Amino acid sequence: MTWLVRSDALRASEVIREKVASHPAIHVEFETGVEGFEGARSKLEAVLVRNTRTGKSARLDLRSAFVFVGLDPNTAFLAGSAVRLDAGGFVVTGHPLIHEGDRPAGFEGREPAMLETSTPGVFAAGDVRAGSTKQVASAAGEGAAAALMIRQHLEAA
Ligand SMILES: Cc1cc2nc3c(=O)[nH]c(=O)nc-3n(C[C@H](O)[C@H](O)[C@H](O)COP(=O)(O)OP(=O)(O)OC[C@H]3O[C@@H](n4cnc5c(N)ncnc54)[C@H](O)[C@@H]3O)c2cc1C
Secondary structure (H helix, E strand, C coil), rough: CEEEECCCCCCCCCCHHHHHHHHHCCCCEEEEEEEEEEEEECCEEEEEEEEECCCCCEEEEEECCCCCCCCCCCHHHCCCCCECCCCCCCCCCCCCHHCCCCCCCCCCCCCCCCEEECCCCCCCCCHHHHCCCHHHHHHHHHHHHHHHHHHHHHCCC
């Protein structure tokens, strides 16, 4: 298995980096960006890559590719709404709404709940939330916590 990594190092935790480095079946090509895919009859035949430092191009004969590049939250539909997003498009919730920007309207008399957005009564959980851990257990836990916070919000309304 070949991993193509754009930067000159893996950004995973140290234990994962060590496992990858010592794994006999994993070969990592650093400073390598994907330029394109070549194929025929709906089948992949090659991946076109370029070294991000030297600019040198290469063609890797590969029959399968798994793409995992960053995280792009699907929050475009919130642009222009009162739900505050950070620079990466993640939904800001809780404490940072009060302490890292103007206090949002509707929170004059109280703090937003941990998973509450800048719109009172609107909650966010999981990967879409700014500062979340991007781990499945946390996402599921936040979902359950958000449900309880919604109930609490409705009971207080
Ligand atoms: C390749 C890969 C490997 C991973 N490995 C691990 C791992 O080993 N351990 C771990 O803990 N975590 C892992 N994760 C992270 C984990 O998958 C996420 O943290 C978790 O799935 C986040 O759950 P979520 O519900 O917040 O978001 P998602 O699982 O992304 O769910 C969001 C859902 O909302 C839907 N949606 C999006 N926009 C809209 C819209 N406008 N309207 C309606 N629905 C919409 C999407 O279709 C999707 O079904 C991995 C992630 C990836 C991509």
